[in-house]
Amino acid sequence: MLISSSVMANKEKLDQPSHKEEGSPAEPRRYLVNVDSISTNQLFTDCLVIGAGIAGLRAAIEATDPRSNRGCNVIIVCKGTIQDSNTWQAQGGIASVLDKEDSFESHTADTLTTGCGISNKKIVESVVRQGPELIKQLLQWGATFDLIDGHIAMTLEGGHSRPRIAHAHGDETGRVIAETLIEKVRQNPNIKVIENFFAIDLLTEDNKCTGIIGYDKHRGLQIIWSADIILATGGAGQLYRETTNPETATGDGIAMTYRAGAILRDLEFVQFHPTTLYVAGASRALITETLRGEGAVLLDSNGRRFMKEYHEAAELAPRDVVSRAILAQMLKTGSTHVYLDVRHFDKAYFTKRFPMISELCESFNIDVSRNLIPVRPSAHYMIGGVNTDMKAATSIKNLYACGEAASTGLHGANRLGSNSLLEGLVFGKIAGQNVSQGTKTTAAHIRRSPIRYRIPHSDRTRLDTADVRNSLRALMWRNVGITRKAQPLKEAEEIIRFWQRYVMDKVFDSPAGWECQNMLTVSLLIIRAALERAESRGVHFRSDFPETDDEHFKKHIEILKGV
Numbered sequence: 022m023l024i025s026s027s028v029m030a031n032k033e034k035l036d037q038p039s040h041k042e043e044g045s046p047a048e049p050r051r052y053l054v055n056v057d058s059i060s061t062n063q064l065f066t067d068c069l070v071i072g073a074g075i076a077g078l079r080a081a082i083e084a085t086d087p088r089s090n091r092g093c094n095v096i097i098v099c100k101g102t103i104q105d106s107n108t109w110q111a112q113g114g115i116a117s118v119l120d121k122e123d124s125f126e127s128h129t130a131d132t133l134t135t136g137c138g139i140s141n142k143k144i145v146e147s148v149v150r151q152g153p154e155l156i157k158q159l160l161q162w163g164a165t166f167d168l169i170d171g172h173i174a175m176t177l178e179g180g181h182s183r184p185r186i187a188h189a190h191g192d193e194t195g196r197v198i199a200e201t202l203i204e205k206v207r208q209n210p211n212i213k214v215i216e217n218f219f220a221i222d223l224l225t226e227d228n229k230c231t232g233i234i235g236y237d238k239h240r241g242l243q244i245i246w247s248a249d250i251i252l253a254t255g256g257a258g259q260l261y262r263e264t265t266n267p268e269t270a271t272g273d274g275i276a277m278t279y280r281a282g283a284i285l286r287d288l289e290f291v292q293f294h295p296t297t298l299y300v301a302g303a304s305r306a307l308i309t310e311t312l313r314g315e316g317a318v319l320l321d322s323n324g325r326r327f328m329k330e331y332h333e334a335a336e337l338a339p340r341d342v343v344s345r346a347i348l349a350q351m352l353k354t355g356s357t358h359v360y361l362d363v364r365h366f367d368k369a370y371f372t373k374r375f376p377m378i379s380e381l382c383e384s385f386n387i388d389v390s391r392n393l394i395p396v397r398p399s400a401h402y403m404i405g406g407v408n409t410d411m412k413a414a415t416s417i418k419n420l421y422a423c424g425e426a427a428s429t430g431l432h433g434a435n436r437l438g439s440n441s442l443l444e445g446l447v448f449g450k451i452a453g454q455n456v457s458q459g460t461k462t463t464a465a466h467i468r469r470s471p472i473r474y475r476i477p478h479s480d481r482t483r484l485d486t487a488d489v490r491n492s493l494r495a496l497m498w499r500n501v502g503i504t505r506k507a508q509p510l511k512e513a514e515e516i517i518r519f520w521q522r523y524v525m526d527k528v529f530d531s532p533a534g535w536e537c538q539n540m541l542t543v544s545l546l547i548i549r550a551a552l553e554r555a556e557s558r559g560v561h562f563r564s565d566f567p568e569t570d571d572e573h574f575k576k577h578i579e580i581l582k583g584v
């Protein structure tokens with residue numbers, strides 16, 4: 022593993038690496054499975070999109086744009102059903118300048134402030150400016166955003182200086198956007214969706230991506246050759262015991278691009294959401310930030326409101342501040358959680374405005390007009406990812422990345438609430454556009470030397486991957502969580518390297534094994550980046566280096582597989 026830190030010389034420009042680290046003996050091998058491109062089932066397409074969240078769906082639609090040079094045929098693969106994505110779960114909304122009182126300058130300034138000095142200003146400006154048009158397009162395609170007096174209703178979230186969050190069906194914004202895009206995709210004869218297809222590895226030749234090897238639930242191993250590949254595999258919340266993310270979010274895209282030799286960036290920045298439901302046995306369902314935007318307050322186990330002691334914006338402080346404050350207050354009071362108080366809301370309004378949360382609370386016998394909602398922070402969003410440029414291009418030719426899997430430079434060291442759906446929409450479009458406007462290479466023209474890759478047989482015993490996965494998630498939560506410190510980070514690194522020794526040399530034949538290998542790989546990369554960043558910035562808080570150190574760390578941390 023080679024880590025290099027790229028200095029923010031004049032904010033957008035990346036300098037030469039300033040630090041190198043020698044490769045580790047536990048590097049994953051190039052492919053997780055044996056590859057034989059002659060005897061494996063094969064498909065061909067002009068553009069392959071891996072992932073069917075907001076970024077992948079939007080990219081696919083754009084790649085088939087009939088006005089473009091190429092008029093591509095697109096295959097979208099997703100590892101579960103088309104509904105299994107972070108996008109489908111998104112509640113609060115999508116941030117954009119849709120109100121006359123608001124301005125691009127203000128949204129840009131809020132995003133840059135939250136990013137703590139390492140966002141890419143050009144990217145921020147470009148994303149913010151493209152937002153309104155793309156949201157209006159969603160409306161034209163049938164998305165039913167909530168309206169007030171015929172205009173899109175806007176709400177406030179922490180870190181935004183004005184109400185700027187558009188929402189749909191109350192707190193079901195992600196589902197409404199996903200359904201709109203899925204419908205558009207279904208109507209498009211040039212897009213084919215393959216569900217239950219697990220992308221295992223990117224195939225490359227001379228630093229050019231030519232396709233993937235994957236596993237189709239019904240057909241087994243399969244190769245898909247493609248002139249262009251768009252990676253939109255989403256985040257990695259499942260690396261942590263406590264997470265808002267669905268089971269699909271195991272960081273596969275990050276791990277496979279690492280194995281393929283792409284540059285990854287800013288992996289130390291994992292955002293924790295301050296308020297997820299804390300009821301034993303329940304999944305950590307998110308309780309959207311817009312609740313606090315609309316007046317919900319946080320109380321500790323003694324019933325005291327405490328946020329004002331930590332930040333002047335109280336409950337509307339940035340997410341990292343609220344998450345750390347909750348953790349500190351839990352420690353102070355010896356409690357496992359704090360509470361959200363919405364008892365002062367009008368119950369009928371609450372049920373209409375937050376239908377998903379109402380139903381969730383009711384299912385645990387929490388009557389929000391009388392009871393407090395128990396909450397604690399959980400891993401929520403992967404800020405780092407595959408390094409991309411303004412065109413969503415990665416460091417590997419013909420490979421684009423967008424959405425949560427990418428590191429575009431929009432979020433810097435912290436993500437402003439509701440900016441991720443926006444980023445997926447904008448960069449999905451950009452990735453698709455660049456594919457559709459690219460040179461007229463089609464599936465038939467991809468140069469393909471046969472690939473044969475054989476992995477030596479491992480005599481190691483059978484593995485319980487579910488046990489490794491659970492142990493890893495607990496370790497990551499304990500040692501690589503909201504606050505970090507050198508010693509626990511190093512301890513986690515050592516333990517994961519030990520697990521890697523016997524997990525990584527196995528050849529698995531189903532997604533559970535590949536996910537486990539990917540999760541170990543990405544966890545280790547996060548730890549290495551977290552150790553390297555010996556300062557506190559945005560969501561990365563080092564209790565042994567609690568200050569921000571601009572002199573040494575106003576820069577990105579890039580990771581490239583040691584070759």
Ligand SMILES: Cc1cc2nc3c(=O)[nH]c(=O)nc-3n(C[C@H](O)[C@H](O)[C@H](O)COP(=O)(O)OP(=O)(O)OC[C@H]3O[C@@H](n4cnc5c(N)ncnc54)[C@H](O)[C@@H]3O)c2cc1C
Pocket residue numbers: 071072073074075076077098099100101103105106107108109110111112113114115116194195218219220221253254255256265266267269270273274307401402423424425426438439440441442443445
């Ligand atoms: C509970 C929750 C609430 C949120 N609320 C908001 C909000 O209000 N506003 C906001 O802006 N953001 C919100 N977010 C974040 C936002 O939803 C995500 O960042 C965004 O939807 C990511 O979109 P994406 O297209 O990049 O990835 P996803 O939507 O996660 O889609 C990833 C796709 O990749 C596929 N995939 C992954 N690995 C593989 C593989 N190996 N092979 C094949 N397919 C694969 C998955 O099956 C899936 O189809 C929320 C997130 C969660 C979890």
